[in-house]
Amino acid sequence: MAVLGGGIIALLLGIIGLFAWWGDFLEVLKGSIPVMLILGGALATYLGYEEYKDKQAVDSITETEEDLKQEVERLKKEIEELKGKKEEEEEKEEKKEE
Numbered sequence: 001m002a003v004l005g006g007g008i009i010a011l012l013l014g015i016i017g018l019f020a021w022w023g024d025f026l027e028v029l030k031g032s033i034p035v036m037l038i039l040g041g042a043l044a045t046y047l048g049y050e051e052y053k054d055k056q057a058v059d060s061i062t063e064t065e066e067d068l069k070q071e072v073e074r075l076k077k078e079i080e081e082l083k084g085k086k087e088e089e090e091e092k093e094e095k096k097e098e
Helices: 002-020 022-097
Strands: none
Touching: 002 022
């Protein structure tokens, strides 16, 4: 309850102060808008740069992932070929033993 009461009092004092010092408020507002624009622009630029770096990292990971998939497929084929050769050798050995 104390927080609610304090909030209401602060709100009322803020409204009264805004009307009492309207001219001063406008001067502070005029002075603070360029600063807010500069800081907001700097923040947007930084976030855009970070997003660009993240996208580049994802692209390189995707390329690496595709390369790895191709390598796995190549190795699977190689294993199948080796299995086929091994089976042929075993068949030859069985024929020799007979």
